[in-house]
Amino acid sequence: MPIRLLPDLLINQIAAGEVVERPAAVIKELVENSLDAGARSIEVDLEQGGLARIRVRDDGRGIPRDELALALARHATSKIGSLADLEGVATLGFRGEALPSILSVSRLTLTSRIAQDPHGWSVSGAGHLDGHVDPQPQAHAQGTSIEVCDLFFNTPARRKFLRSPSTELRHAEQWLRRLALGRIDVALSLRHERRRLFEFLPVVDDVSRDARLAAVCGSEFVENRVLVDEERHDMRLSGWFARPSFSRAAPDLQYFFVNGRCVRDRLVAFALRRALADAMHSTRHPAFVLYLELDTRAVDVNVHPQKTEVRFRDSARVHDFLFGVVQERLRALRPQADQHRVHLSGQMHESTSAAAAGTWTSRPPSPPLSAREPTTLAQTAWGLLRDSQPVAGSVASREETLAKDQDFALGRALAQLHGVFILAQNARGLVLVDAHAAHERVLYERMKRELAEGPVPSQSLLVPEPIHVAEDEADVLESRRDELAGLGIALDRAGPATVVVRAAPPLLGREDVSALIAGLVRDEGRPVPHAHLGEVLDAQSRVLADVACRAAIKANRRLTLPEMDALLRDMERTELADQCNHGRPTWVQLEMGELDRLFLRGR
Secondary structure (H helix, E strand, O other): OOOOOOOOOHHHHHHHHHHHHHHHHHHHHHHHHHHOOOOOOOEEEEEEHOEEEEEEEEEEOOOOOOHHHOOOOOOOOOOOOOOOHHHOOOOOOOOOOOOHHOOOOOOOEEEEEOOOOOOOOEEEEEOOOOOOOOEEOOOOOOOOEEEEOOOOOOHHHHHHOOOOHHHHHHHHHHHHHHHHOOOOOEEEEEOOEEEEEEEEOOHHHHOHHHHHHHHHHHHHHHHHEEEEEEEOOOEEEEEEEOOOHHEOOOOOEEEEEOOOOOOOOHHHHHHHHHHHHHHHHOEEEEOOEEEEEOHHEEEOOOOOOOOOOOOEEOHHHHHHHHHHHHHHHHHHHOOOHHHEEOOOOOOOOOOHHHHHHOOOOOOOOOOOOOOOOOOOOHHHHHHHHOOOOOOOOOOOOOOHHHHHHHHOOEEEEEEEEOOOOOEEEOOOOOEEHHHHHHHHHHHHHHHHHHHHHHOOEEEEEEEEEEEHHHHHHHHHHHHHHHHHHHOOOOOEEEOOOOOOHHOOOOOOOOOHHHHHHHHHOOOOOOOOOHHHHHHHHHHHHHHHHHHHHHOOOOOOOOOOOOHHHHHHHHHHOOOOOOOOOOOEOOOEEEEHHHHHHHHOOEE
């Protein structure tokens, strides 16, 4: 078959295969165009989930009569005009492919009016525009309306891959809710078969902002959120992430916006999972609504036809910024009675008062380990609880101690239940503490702090461990020898495709070191990403977590009241004390009012 130019219609239909996957993709492109046009109100009407009809109407600037046909031409756009514009794209759309691609697979009508015209103008086409297009006058308010009917009417092979109207409607609704979080200052409504599914009014205050956030993410997310607002150098991260106790079984509540654009990015997900790893089970996923703002020239948005992915020019710097901000915010939280209120039905529920604002009570950090304490980690772990006990008889009586329970978030210990749970009294009511889980967190954080006070320890291997890798991977490891040495790993080049590990952190076993080295060079031919170097510390953290779990007090070990009080005080001083190292909650709060209702008091 000879080489020849493809006809314009086929070119547009090929482009439609990349841009127009389903009705939701059409809606996304049209709504983003409305936002770029300065719309303050956008209405979306659907029939049969968008398969029969999609209508998007806005109150934006509109399109002049002479540019209506041009708007439906391929690679025609008002948003970029040079390479410099492309390298610093600040609009949601810019390719000039969406409208002609949609037209090539549907019956499309475009109607628009600018402020200077007495009425609007309209053009229509089915698959393409026929020759010279003469816009027709049409009554219309300022703004633009686009109606897309019979999607894929001329490409039945594509249409058969679409799902049922209810499924397509669900996808469309999900995309619109994402867009509603990206631009909370814009009114957005969705109607289906003349029935209004939702209507978001513009956010004007905290109440309306919380209402929109709850409508998209659910009220539980609002109640469990932690506020983030940090600016460093030329990057700013704002929004919310949910406390680890509100983790999800699937990554279905993750909204991330880069300069207002909703994207899915593995770098972002990796950074946030690492930041929350110490307080969240490995099988769970974080929930967040976060907004990253940075120089438009520092991010490439022209890497995906649907513009759902971006590429950061300095990905390591972005990763470190996200990781650092979220982890610092998480570790600033301390146990407070409002955080772990539980209903007697058994369903845990977090209070909105403190969580909504993201403010928590901070207490002084735990004192550093003294030089007289045992030197090995295992001995240190066993000695922590004993060394932190208050001196018996240091208070006049237990009654006086309990009277001061309001001074502490977790109150004073009353008793131990079945050798497992600590019962404590605070100003709000009854506190239940899982002694093993709580002690596990306390030990883990103290051992981490001990390691952080000095360089990562390194221990020579009795028998050096040879690791066989590809030759280019060995080159990468050799070039990063100094960086690895700073993380406790000493290695030498032993051959074209072999490296020998001569020393490693004492907490890492032989298998851990081999797997770690393999992970450091899994991106062949490229420098070791900074995030991968963090895997060394992640591996040490996993070992520390195992040591803390084995060393923590076990079930059926009887504790004295001073021992229980000591553990409660340690929890109040410990970072991330709300969850153990495996992501399980360490304590819950029973309110006095709930206890009264249980026993029908006051009736």
